[in-house]
Amino acid sequence: MAEGEFEDDLDEDGGEGEVPKRPEGALKPIPRSRKPERFTGTSDIYATVDFPLKKHISPHGQVTAVSMMKDEGPFVLEWIAHHLAVGFTDILVYTNDCSDGTDDMLIRLEQLGLAHHRRNVIPEGLRPQPSALNYAQEDPVVQAADWLMVFDADEFLSIRYGDGTLDDLIAAAVAQEANGIVITWRIFGSGGVIDWSRAPVTEQYLMAAPTTWNKGWGVKTLFRFDADYWKLGIHRPKLKNKVIDTAFPDHVKWLNGSGKVMDDYFKFRGWRSITRTVGYDWVQLNHYAVKSVESYAIRRLRGNVNNKADKYNPDYWALQDRNEVRDDTMLRYTDRRNAIMDQLLADPVLNRLHFAALERVETRLQEIRQTEAYANLRAGLELASQIPIGQITAKPPQPRDKEKIAALMSDVEKRRSAKARDERKAEPKEPVEVMPGGLYLPGPLAAAEDLPLDxxxxxxxxxxxxxxxxxxxxxxxxxxxxxxxxxxxxxxxxxxxxxxxxxxxxxxxxxxxxxxxxxxxxxxxxxxxxxxxxxxxxxxxxxxxxxxxxxxxxxxxxxxxxxxxxxxxxxxxxxxxxxxxxxxxxxxxxxxxxxxxxxxxxxxxxxxxxxxxxxxxxxxxxxxxxxxxxxxxxxxxxxxxxxxxxxxxx
The missing domain is CATH 3.40.50.150 (Vaccinia Virus protein VP39)
Structure with a gap:
């Protein structure tokens, strides 16, 4: 069977048939000079099957999620349902070399008008993520976006602000005349879960790294998009060269995850929060990089989105399997997500594909559980889980190299940095009585479990x-x-x-x-x-x-x-x-x-x-x-x- 084709699916009228493959050249480009007043889809199969569940209409225009997936079949519908519940209006996903129906599910979602699917044909010498972002930069869905965020299939947006939706979150940013929010990862571990389960990811894994753990402070960025000024990036967009030395950077105002104004330098470079920029009060990005031991075992067998051959080893597990603090904020979405999941699974095509993906994983697990490789992997991960958080080092270590950073900075960045530094020095300093520094995190604190610690x-x-x-x-x-x-x-x-x-x-x-x-x-x-x-x-x-x-x-x-x-x-x-x-x-x-x-x-x-x-x-x-x-x-x-x-x- 050819990739993207499968039997016994609904046709455009809801009857049995095959999902059509997208014809070459079916995308309809949108002129850069303007965005459409009403975005209605960009492929010949988009929203061609009538479906009760409709995409969200946001007061902030088109709010687009861009992601990359490979063999995420068991998790696709939860990820889609969650981010529809959060309030994205459009979800664009690139896939490459899928073998578990991930791409077929996304094609079906495209037919239902709930997502957009693209093939990521990777040029030689390029990694999957940069390849997908190069395509996305010119994609009509992205070109039409008002707000946009790039993030992965193991990352789920968790909004504490307001009603937990992007509508309220973006409104809060706009109220501060901001045009972006830099959202910091929160690393979620296995929580001691060994066995595979069909339960939702966001309900199974409720143990996380402390918010103070800076090794988990990678970021993704939700921002107001304009293709004339921005080039997509994995962690943050990049200013196009033609606008760096103009007045445009002065109009860029990004907030952190607590609604505080980000440092000026982040307009130009950086992919991590630092102590003075980190914040979780409004929003965080839950990063479920490992899940259970058996989920991790399956992932090791299929590679990863960036083709890093040795990524999924015990060192990576120790880094990502952080379970020091309970965080159940995600449970606020349970009812809303479940209602959407129920609607998605009411579609016979998605239902069949979803459960086929689950059964495929479970069959594979039955095979590998009997192998020496599985036994060795499980033993190694159990040892890695015992490593105290204070002994974890990021691999490979990348100490801050000030000379290298200075060499990479453009003249514009250097001038702006020097100007900001001079302005800070020129500001009058009023004498302030020194307040005590906090030694303990705000309570009540959860530390009942006796973890291995330094x-x-x-x-x-x-x-x-x-x-x-x-x-x-x-x-x-x-x-x-x-x-x-x-x-x-x-x-x-x-x-x-x-x-x-x-x-x-x-x-x-x-x-x-x-x-x-x-x-x-x-x-x-x-x-x-x-x-x-x-x-x-x-x-x-x-x-x-x-x-x-x-x-x-x-x-x-x-x-x-x-x-x-x-x-x-x-x-x-x-x-x-x-x-x-x-x-x-x-x-x-x-x-x-x-x-x-x-x-x-x-x-x-x-x-x-x-x-x-x-x-x-x-x-x-x-x-x-x-x-x-x-x-x-x-x-x-x-x-x-x-x-x-x-x-x-x-």
Missing amino acids: WTANHMVELPADPRIFTPQALALIGTGRFERALARRLPGLLPAQGRLLDIGAGCGFLSAQLARTRGGLQITLIEDDPGLRATLARVIARNGLAGRADFVLADDALPAGDALAALVARHRPDMLLLSDPRLAGDPLPALVAALPNPLPGVILINGRLLEHGFAGMDAAAGALALRGYAPGLGFEPSVARGFTRTVPA
């Missing part, structure tokens, strides 16, 4: 480099043994012999653990009821030999409110009260100070998450403490801690 000695306490808990700056400090160094050095000298410490909002427990390791005779009680931090704290206690000690207790108390909190403090009678719980920020902290009964702690120290979240309210807290006879002091940097000592006898 542990590093910080003073006398070993801490885990857990990206589910700590911010990137905290992870860097842990890795160099400098986590909360200033406080760790000073605290042992602030407690009397046989002193008592109550640590409210203990976090990972580092400061209290350090005290226990350096000072004998202390009674230390820790309170922490964030589930992720409490699980981490328990691991730190066990790792550092502090479990089961009567003088070092992780209390069962949850943080109460009002007078009950003051009573809890009184029950423990601390000489030092260490306050770090962010829920005390604002009014609760002065209220606690006012309600504390005698005898009062000799030292109250405010730091960590409470200082970070309650920074603006420190004056009110200091006033309440002054009324109880406390004076500020102890000499800590304001961004590290605020210390208060009792100067009036109880």
